[in-house]
Amino acid sequence: MFQVLHDINIDWLGNRRWFIGISVLLMLAGLGSAVVRQATGRQAFNLGVDFKGGTVVTTRFKQKPSDDEIRNALTAKGVNDAIVQPVTDRPDTVLIKVPLEGEGQDGRVKVKEALNTFGTEAAPGSELEADQSAAYKIVGTDAVGAIAGAQLRNKAIAVTLAALVGILLYIAVRFEWTYGASAVIAVFHDVLVTLGFFSIFQIEISLNVIAALLTLVGFSVNDTIVVFDRIRENRKLHRRDSLYKITNDSINQTLSRTVITNGLVFLSVLALVLFGGDVLRAFSLALFIGVVFGTYSSIAIASPIMVWWEQRIEAANREMALSFNQPRVMKAAGAAKGAKQGFRDASKPLH
Amino acid sequence: MKKKNLLTRVIIIAIVTVVGIYLVIGPRRRPNLKDFTWSGIKQTLKSNIHLGLDLQGGSHLVMRVKTEEYLKRLTEESYTAAQNAAKDAGFETKGGQAVTTNGNYSVALQLSDPSKAAEVKEAVQKKVELGDSNVWTYSPSGDTITWTMTQAAQRTLADNASTQALNIIDSRINALGITEPLLQTHGAQSSHQILLQMPGVQDPERVKNILQGQSRLELVHVIGPPSPAPATTYTSEADAIASLNSAGTVPPNRKVIAYQERIEKSADSSKDPNQQKPKQWVVVENPAIIDGSELRNAAAIPTQGGRSDDYEINFSLKKTGAEKFGAWTGSHINEYMGVVLNGEVKSIAYIKSQIFDSGQISGRFTKQSAEDLALTLRSGALPAPIEYIEERTVGPSLGQDSIRAGVRASLVGLALVVVFMLFYYRGSGVNAVVALILNMILMLAGLIVFGATLTLPGIAGMILTIGMAVDSNVLIFERIREEWRSGKTVPSSVDLGFDRAFITIIDTHVTTIISSLFLFVFGTGPIRGFAVTLVIGLLVNLFSAVYVSRTIFIWLLSRRKMESLSI
Numbered sequence: 028m029f030q031v032l033h034d035i036n037i038d039w040l041g042n043r044r045w046f047i048g049i050s051v052l053l054m055l056a057g058l059g060s061a062v063v064r065q066a067t068g069r070q071a072f073n074l075g076v077d078f079k080g081g082t083v084v085t086t087r088f089k090q091k092p093s094d095d096e097i098r099n100a101l102t103a104k105g106v107n108d109a110i111v112q113p114v115t116d117r118p119d120t121v122l123i124k125v126p127l128e129g130e131g132q133d134g135r136v137k138v139k140e141a142l143n144t145f146g147t148e149a150a151p152g153s154e155l156e157a158d159q160s161a162a163y164k165i166v167g168t169d170a171v172g173a174i175a176g177a178q179l180r181n182k183a184i185a186v187t188l189a190a191l192v193g194i195l196l197y198i199a200v201r202f203e204w205t206y207g208a209s210a211v212i213a214v215f216h217d218v219l220v221t222l223g224f225f226s227i228f229q230i231e232i233s234l235n236v237i238a239a240l241l242t243l244v245g246f247s248v249n250d251t252i253v254v255f256d257r258i259r260e261n262r263k264l265h266r267r268d269s270l271y272k273i274t275n276d277s278i279n280q281t282l283s284r285t286v287i288t289n290g291l292v293f294l295s296v297l298a299l300v301l302f303g304g305d306v307l308r309a310f311s312l313a314l315f316i317g318v319v320f321g322t323y324s325s326i327a328i329a330s331p332i333m334v335w336w337e338q339r340i341e342a343a344n345r346e347m348a349l350s351f352n353q354p355r356v357m358k359a360a361g362a363a364k365g366a367k368q369g370f371r372d373a374s375k376p377l378h
Numbered sequence: 379m380k381k382k383n384l385l386t387r388v389i390i391i392a393i394v395t396v397v398g399i400y401l402v403i404g405p406r407r408r409p410n411l412k413d414f415t416w417s418g419i420k421q422t423l424k425s426n427i428h429l430g431l432d433l434q435g436g437s438h439l440v441m442r443v444k445t446e447e448y449l450k451r452l453t454e455e456s457y458t459a460a461q462n463a464a465k466d467a468g469f470e471t472k473g474g475q476a477v478t479t480n481g482n483y484s485v486a487l488q489l490s491d492p493s494k495a496a497e498v499k500e501a502v503q504k505k506v507e508l509g510d511s512n513v514w515t516y517s518p519s520g521d522t523i524t525w526t527m528t529q530a531a532q533r534t535l536a537d538n539a540s541t542q543a544l545n546i547i548d549s550r551i552n553a554l555g556i557t558e559p560l561l562q563t564h565g566a567q568s569s570h571q572i573l574l575q576m577p578g579v580q581d582p583e584r585v586k587n588i589l590q591g592q593s594r595l596e597l598v599h600v601i602g603p604p605s606p607a608p609a610t611t612y613t614s615e616a617d618a619i620a621s622l623n624s625a626g627t628v629p630p631n632r633k634v635i636a637y638q639e640r641i642e643k644s645a646d647s648s649k650d651p652n653q654q655k656p657k658q659w660v661v662v663e664n665p666a667i668i669d670g671s672e673l674r675n676a677a678a679i680p681t682q683g684g685r686s687d688d689y690e691i692n693f694s695l696k697k698t699g700a701e702k703f704g705a706w707t708g709s710h711i712n713e714y715m716g717v718v719l720n721g722e723v724k725s726i727a728y729i730k731s732q733i734f735d736s737g738q739i740s741g742r743f744t745k746q747s748a749e750d751l752a753l754t755l756r757s758g759a760l761p762a763p764i765e766y767i768e769e770r771t772v773g774p775s776l777g778q779d780s781i782r783a784g785v786r787a788s789l790v791g792l793a794l795v796v797v798f799m800l801f802y803y804r805g806s807g808v809n810a811v812v813a814l815i816l817n818m819i820l821m822l823a824g825l826i827v828f829g830a831t832l833t834l835p836g837i838a839g840m841i842l843t844i845g846m847a848v849d850s851n852v853l854i855f856e857r858i859r860e861e862w863r864s865g866k867t868v869p870s871s872v873d874l875g876f877d878r879a880f881i882t883i884i885d886t887h888v889t890t891i892i893s894s895l896f897l898f899v900f901g902t903g904p905i906r907g908f909a910v911t912l913v914i915g916l917l918v919n920l921f922s923a924v925y926v927s928r929t930i931f932i933w934l935l936s937r938r939k940m941e942s943l944s945i
Binding site for chain 2: 087151164165166168170171191193197235237239242288291292295298299303304
């Protein structure tokens with residue numbers, strides 16, 4: 028039997044300060060980038076037309092003029108601040124991005140006017156190659172007005188939050204509130220770190236990236252649940268062990284699965300980055316970062332928070348019982364909480 | 379493990395697989411032999427799977443009905459009518475106003491004699507629909523009486539206007555003969571948005587213009603001395619108002635409208651840019667004689683004696699409109715009448731004789747613009763203008779590139795996974811591969827059964843489903859290995875492995891399905907396509923990764939007593 032990683036015994040929780048420290052640093056870096064950019068009048072995030080409004084015209088040329096020539100043609104027709112962006116996997120194609128203008132302005136029509144300086148557009152319904160006299164063809168446009176942009180932005184945020192609440196509720200029902208909350212905190216962390224990357228490297232955020240962020244949420248929760256499931260099972264099997272030990276054991280027991288699954292997902296996403304073309308690239312990148320941090324956060328964030336929380340609750344219960352100085356209450360609390368008694372690993376104090 | 383149990387399992391799986399494969403590659407009619415050749419299957423695949431606009435090519439338009447403009451017009455018309463009604467009943471007004479800002483819509487009349495407020499109210503409400511307490515609340519204050527539109531009425535009227543706009547757009551789309559359009563309301567009802575998807579339409583410019591055409595037609599009486607004197611026009615708006623001798627204001631029974639003879643940009647207009655005549659102004663009687671709602675038909679015809687490219691529009695009126703029009707023209711021989719389109723006078727003509735049910739809008743239209751205008755006139759006037767807030771077009775070649783890239787990425791991902799599973803889990807890896815392939819087939823079948831649309835993010839959803847499917851297999855196999863290592867027999871390791879891993883698989887799948895459902899319900903366009911594929915893929919996976927894979931194990935174990943396991 029070929030096997031990686033078995034009988035491992037790593038004290039994950041013992042390193043929690045490092046883990047949380049690294050995560051806080053990463054989140055602060057992302058936040059810092061966003062705040063500094065915002066404060067200095069640049070954009071905190073590179074929002075695409077989907078959220079900011081504006082027009083993107085995808086144009087294919089027979090003989091592609093230089094980016095500067097296209098830009099000059101646009102300026103001559105009164106389209107300023109246009110961004111001309113080449114498409115890496117199609118050398119004959121450019122994206123022309125026109126920022127949002129006043130109501131009633133039609134970006135497509137204006138870009139077309141400017142492009143007509145290079146020759147005529149291929150007739151509707153015929154491909155560029157088929158039309159002898161044509162110089163270019165507009166193969167795609169995305170125009171989003173201010174209203175639609177704000178709408179899409181709000182919706183994306185609302186949908187993400189709603190999905191998180193749904194996840195929280197399901198885990199709370201299947202496990203416990205502390206587990207649900209820890210999983211959601213870990214997911215939140217993943218989203219923040221990924222957004223931080225997007226701010227630092229100014230990768231464009233489009234609707235597809237939001238879909239990727241939501242997938243990331245799914246994957247991260249998926250990983251966390253695999254670990255939590257094992258903790259739940261081990262707590263029933265080894266009632267005498269501390270939660271600290273059980274959690275470490277559970278992470279170690281599921282580690283081979285974590286490595287294999289995420290390794291494979293990583294490979295699929297890599298295939299997406301390499302072969303998915305430009306349209307899917309930002310999407311794939313978001314997933315790429317997400318897979319790495321989704322795996323990391325179930326071990327490094329969700330589990331320590333859950334253990335810490337459970338121990339706090341347990342300590343509070345014991346304290347309350349003692350303050351009443353009624354042995355019966357203490358017994359009742361102990362019975363209600365069942366196996367949660369005595370989780371603290373004596374050799375490794377948490378505080 | 380009982381043999382009988384195995385047989386049932388195999389039969390179920392065989393049926394599901396065959397049905398799944400047929401759903402994907404079989405035609406939705408009685409099949410013939412040709413359908414099972416390579417090109418036949420390709421053909422059927424194309425018609426079975428609904429491709430989204432991003433893959434197929436086409437236009438996606440989101441428009442907003444400017445309902446506030448509708449409420450504004452309604453309020454202003456009510457104000458004019460109220461002024462007229464008060465005057466007709468013999469009450470003097472000092473003025474008043476129509477308020478149409480910040481979501482407030484009200485009509486106010488300032489009375490010369492405040493003590494008559496109640497009588498004026500009666501007189502006005504008798505003639506104007508301001509008495510409907512569901513719509514307007516009446517409030518007198520000092521010398522001013524005010525009708526304010528209630529919030530509830532604003533909502534209802536706005537909703538009605540956008541429903542009406544949707545119907546009109548629908549009839550225009552039909553008249554244009556666009557194939558398989560998708561037209562529906564978009565977003566929350568209060569946002570008054572309409573989504574239109576047109577597969578295959580690459581340049582939506584003409585459609586956009588036609589849909590946007592408000593086509594509010596009115597026939598009005600132009601004030602001035604009758605023919606043979608020429609029609610009375612003014613060179614500026616101020617001159618026109620001054621001619622009314624009413625201290626710089628326009629009395630409610632008059633209107634000052636711009637007059638510009640319509641000269642369309644035709645093919646040769648670039649040669650002769652000064653063709654456009656200067657804008658003029660005319661004074662017309664308010665209200666109009668009849669409006670577009672009385673229209674029965676409209677058609678574009680070539681102008682007689684004009685250039686070959688000159689077109690005009692012939693229209694005919696419904697019975698009620700014809701009666702009104704006939705009565706008016708009969709009593710106004712030799713006076714001037716104007717055709718008003720969208721608030722601008724397009725042509726003026728004098729009444730030669732009584733006209734009942736037909737007329738022309740002349741003014742040198744091109745063939746296309748005349749036909750387009752006739753089309754919009756036939757479909758009726760939009761109650762409010764519309765604006766485009768989102769527009770996406772995808773050419774078919776761009777879509778094909780995306781399909782190719784997506785399919786290529788999926789296949790590469792799938793190949794990597796298959797190679798790894800076979801290498802790492804050896805014999806059991808075959809289980810995983812069978813499960814994965816079945817998963818892909820059934821996922822496509824699911825998309826077809828639910829009539830879901832495959833979009834670019836949908837392909838990404840498929841790739842993620844591969845990831846989740848592999849995860850299920852890995853969870854199961856790792857667990858079986860673990861149980862086996864702890865010294866259990868092969869059959870009980872397999873049983874325990876499946877049972878324990880199943881709990882985890884259910885939890886992970888349900889959480890992902892829950893978050894995907896949120897995406898589906900609240901998400902838009904691409905996000906939705908992603909969610910649909912993912913949900914279908916995950917549901918299918920519970921069958922393929924757990925049920926099918928387990929059946930293969932049961933079958934292996936039933937053949938001989940196994941001492942070891944290739945895992």
